[in-house]
Amino acid sequence: MKRKEEAMKKYIMYKPSSTTYDYIWGAFFSSCSGNGTKDHSTQPALKALSCTDIATGAGGHRYGLCQMGAALRAKNGDSASNILLYYYTDCRIISCTLK
Numbered sequence: 001m002k003r004k005e006e007a008m009k010k011y012i013m014y015k016p017s018s019t020t021y022d023y024i025w026g027a028f029f030s031s032c033s034g035n036g037t038k039d040h041s042t043q044p045a046l047k048a049l050s051c052t053d054i055a056t057g058a059g060g061h062r063y064g065l066c067q068m069g070a071a072l073r074a075k076n077g078d079s080a081s082n083i084l085l086y087y088y089t090d091c092r093i094i095s096c097t098l099k
Helices: 067-075 080-087
Strands: 007-017 020-023 091-098
Touching: 067 080, 080 091
Parallel strands: none
Antiparallel strands: 007 020, 007 091
């Protein structure tokens, strides 16, 4: 009997209107170099937030999830869901299992 492997995928969804959802594009992951993230004019889920990087010098566009800031939050015991919801305002995390 063949064993089926399952993979869990997570998507971050933003609700721009009462009838639609939009996913957060993967390009909105960066590093803030300890300067915090920035608002994005076309992505309402991306708000300016304070952030402290685990390491400096990575640089980046500062939109969305700060990779080094997320690493520091994880190191300090924050859950993946809480980290995502910190960086992406008014979003929900949707899980689906791929078979």
